[in-house]
Amino acid sequence: MTQKSNSDMLNPLIVRYLHHLGWKQLNEIQEQAIPCILENKSDVIISAATASGKTEAAFLPVCTSILNDNPEGIAAIYISPLKALINDQFKRIEAMGDFVGIKVTPWHGDINTHVKAKTIQNPSGILLITPESLESLLINYSTWYRKYLKNLRYIIIDEFHAFIGVERGYQLLSQMHRLEVILKKRITRIALSATLNNIESAGRWLRSAPNSAPRIIESKSGNKTLLLQLRGYDRYSNDHEQKDSEKPYHYDNVAADLFKLLRGTTNLVFANSRGKTEYLATIMDKISTDNNLPVEFFPHHSSLSKDLRERLENRLKTADLPTTAICTQTLELGIDIGDVVSIAQVDAPSSVAGLRQRIGRSGRRDRAAILRLFISELSPASDSSNPLGCRLRDETFLSTSLLELMLNNWYEPPATHEYAMSTLIQQILSVIAEVGSIKAISLWKLLCQSGPFSLVSSKIFAQILRSLGENDLITQMRDGDLTLGLTGEKVVSKFSFYSSFKVQEEYTIDFNGSTIGTVPLNQPLSLGDSFLFAGKGWQVIFFNSEKRQISVKPYKEKANPIIMDGRPSRIHDGVREKMFELYCGTEIPSYLNKTAAKHFIEGREMFKELGLKDNRYVMGLDGLYIFPWKGDKIMNTIVQILKHYKIQAKKIDSYILLPGLSTITYKQIVKTILESPKLNEEEMASKISNLEYDKYDKYLSKELKCIQYGYRNFDIDGAMKFFEEALVVKTPFNPKNNAAYNICSDIPMNR
Structure with a gap:
């Protein structure tokens, strides 16, 4: 200096x-x-x-x-x-x-x-x-x-x-x-x-x-060389595998390659759930012990004890021994773990921003960053009832879309402001606990008019206060001031009050009077919805949010796994629009290995065979498939609008399946939707069974829950625009070309 x-x-x-x-x-x-x-x-x-x-x-x-x-x-x-x-x-x-x-x-x-x-x-x-x-x-x-x-x-x-x-x-x-x-x-x-x-x-x-x-x-000098590879894997599904509850993910080949490529160095492997993290760590531990080799692969996630997590973090930081942490997003933030040699991502990440954050863990001290994605696709040859997403190689195109956007320095914009009524309730109680008592108008001016809860009008705020009063969280004194009620005092006195987020509550899943498991529910479920659990498909026939109970019956059609790890991340519009552009294109990214390139070509051929460049729907053996090429918020809104008109619909991967629906009926329904008065978010939210996501949502009235849920989860205008242009060819997404990395796809196969 x-x-x-x-x-x-x-x-x-x-x-x-x-x-x-x-x-x-x-x-x-x-x-x-x-x-x-x-x-x-x-x-x-x-x-x-x-x-x-x-x-x-x-x-x-x-x-x-x-x-x-x-x-x-x-x-x-x-x-x-x-x-x-x-x-x-x-x-x-x-x-x-x-x-x-x-x-x-x-x-x-x-x-x-x-x-x-x-x-x-x-x-x-x-x-x-x-x-x-x-x-x-x-x-x-x-x-x-x-x-x-x-x-x-x-x-x-x-x-x-x-x-x-x-x-x-x-x-x-x-x-x-x-x-x-x-x-x-x-x-x-x-x-x-x-x-x-x-x-x-x-x-x-x-x-x-x-x-x-x-x-x-x-910083304008953050560009660095990135060694990048997307590795593809064929995954086979057979009836006996579906019943094998000890092997829920079937990623043995992925685990074997992780072991071969990463052993002897320091790495982070990001899996998308705690269950997958444990499964991969267990397989790789077994590979080590079976070969009489020291264990280098360890799980890291929020359910593990603080002592176990810190010991692994210190081992990574000191780098005295080769160490690979198989983790969830717990190691995505800036905890100091030193410089790791490479980053691995098993299955597609949910956002470009998260992927970019993870890459930042590698490539320090003027070394190239190394990123490998391990993407499995279900083989069409293994199961004649394979879903369309498998034939379109949805995981491969989703992963490639995320990578291409990242390489062009595009990632998701910040979230828009929401009502955040649960946190508002916490802040109402906190302010009252601090000052003893306060006028309602002063509270609204502090937290809403000039504070961060600006979407909450004085009318909605009065409704929230009314709900809190009905639950004895607050009470009004003779002079009009608000103070804590008996229940409110108990809530505030608990250590857990200081956090605005809640520990996930478990829902019981019952079939024929017997409990088949419990899950923390982090996705909307309504009567008739289906999901995968314990290796089988189930359909909801009864839902009780107060008792946290879901009754089900067997469901033999295609269903998605139930989400158990936090509020589900939503795929952004730009990611699916980029997928559409990749399907329409002719180039094959150089960072795909042989199997991934094969999957990419197969997906593009299926896309062309179905004529999806010029059509937003196709007929299949089990119904109509529609392709909005939009993010999850718009896709979920489309599903709920169709359900409102008594059409069975479910989102699968990047498309929506309308079972048993004909083209003629679909066109009639779209015409009805466009000619009818536009639905509002609150009306649609009223059809959702589980509206309580955040910590203090349980104290809100049904009307307030619907206002908050609808605003957060539905995009009516985006969905209606899709219906208006359902048969119109869209312009492919083309992000600003402002590359953040110098690309090198030549990663040595042994490292």
Whole structure:
């Protein structure tokens, strides 16, 4: 740092610390962040690849500000979605704090109460905290925070993309807004993320107030060489395999290749569910022991104990032994696990953004990133009743679509704002618990009119308050103020109240009076819907959301597995539009191996044979297949509209099956839909059995649940546009060609 640069604006103690580390110069985002953050006049978003120095980009100027002014109390708060990430960052930030004389304190559920007590007695410097612990702080230390956070000037949000569009994101936005209102000051928000598309739109998630656009610092030097391969596999389905409950995934060939390709190095293998993670880890453990080799493959997911997860994370980080973690998205965020050699993805991921985040784990220290996708397709030769998606090679085209979009630097835009009534209920109770009592209009102005729940009108807010009163969560005093009811006091007093998300509740699946299993239900189910469970197809004949009970009967037609791992991720419109373009094209991507290329050619030939370039529906032996080439939200809306008109419909892969329906009937139904008054989201939601997804949805009236569910899950306009253009050829999707990677498909077969 001998050349003239923005580093000259840093406090001399910070400069000495950087010399102590041996840093010769700052990178581009660190240089750009210094004046923006020191100016302290606008929010800042720092978007750059994993391991690009975003943390230092924020904390070098933040610590400079603290050293220059020496404010009393807590001057900066760092917020992370993960306790493990706080523990990682604490080591880095504490090292700098110790050197320059700034106190750094971690604060979450696993931190010793003695550490927290010392902070309460002598607060200063930087506080590292989760949204849940911040909620507890606002409620239980109201007098303390009003005194010792009065000089708070920065809130740093790590892994910002993980908060966008989810309950914890609304909770965090509400917490930051409440702090500013109580402290009567604007606090600069600094968001750090490796995965943001349409950053201007993401800025509205950082602060929704008008005329509050953030300063954007985006790395332009993140391009790196990517060694990429999509490996295809033929999977066979026989009757005896369907009954084999010990082998639910049938990925033996995939596991064997994972073992051969990854053994002896450090890697991450992303599976799309906890069950698949355990299954793959078990097979590879057996391969190791059968060959008298040390075990290198270990599962990592949220159901495992903290001790098991941390031991595996430390083993990855130290890299003393070859280690491969077979994981869910638990290792997608920024926990420090060092530099892994390669990333593997088993089955198609659900989003481009998630795939890009995972790639960031590989290819550090000027090495190429390595990504392999392992995609299995059910062989048409193995089962004459194969679904159309198998013959179209849907998994291969979905995976290729995601890769092509990623390579063209396209990924899903931030989610639009929702009602988020469950989190609003939590914040209503939290505010009342903090202040004791409050007028309803003051509460609405704080949380909705000027806060993050801007979709909630005063009328809807009054309905929510009425529902809370009916459930004894709140009560109205003689002077009109709202205070907690007896049930509300019990809810708020529980440790679990501080989190805005719920632990999944299990539904019992019954057949002929016998329980065949329990599942956490994360998808809409109505009477007549079908799903796969325990290797067999089932149809819903009775549903009781209060008793968490589903009664079923056997179903012999095609059904999809029931979703058990969190709220289902939705495929974006752009991904399916890109699939359509790939089907219509002539080129074969160079990164497909021999089997994957064969699947790709077979899928394209079937697409042409069915004439899907010029038609949006085809007739099959079991009914009519329609192809909207749109994302899951529009496709699910189309299904519900058809059901409203008494047409049996179910979404399968990238198409919708209308069993037993003729072309003539389909055209008549489409004409009826277009000529009838347009349905609304609430009316359609009223037909859904399980409307309770989020933690406090159970306290909402049926009307409020339908408003929230319909807005979140249905796109009436998008569905109606499909019906209007059902027979019109669509223009293929063509993303902006702004490649983020230099492609090299030549991955050595032994690595």
